[in-house]
Amino acid sequence: MKDYKVETLIYYSKLTTDSKHIAKSSQKEIQEKLDEYSQKGYKLTSTDATNFGLAVYIYLYFEKEA
Numbered sequence: 001m002k003d004y005k006v007e008t009l010i011y012y013s014k015l016t017t018d019s020k021h022i023a024k025s026s027q028k029e030i031q032e033k034l035d036e037y038s039q040k041g042y043k044l045t046s047t048d049a050t051n052f053g054l055a056v057y058i059y060l061y062f063e064k065e066a
Contacts, residue, residue, distance in 0.1 A: 005042060007033050007060040014054075022056055030058070037062045 009029060011022045018024070034044060042062035049058045 001066045002063050003042075003066040005037065005062045007037070007062070009033070009058040009060070011056045011058070012054050013051075013056065026058065030060070033060060040064070 009026065011026050013022060037044070037060075042064045044060060045063045046061040047059065048061075049056060051057070
């Protein structure tokens with residue numbers, strides 16, 4: 001049986017000329033989540049992202065053998 005976890009990260013857009021500001025600012029936090037779950041034995045199995053208004057929602061899907 002597998003154990004599944006979903007981690008949701010939310011980032012807000014701002015007025016800037018840098019079109020990649022969310023990717024740049026989110027990289028460290030996403031890597032920390034990957035490291036955290038990896039230490040617990042989880043593997044990243046899928047990702048997804050969506051936007052709503054000024055927010056970008058990033059979903060990280062993890063699984064491990066229970």
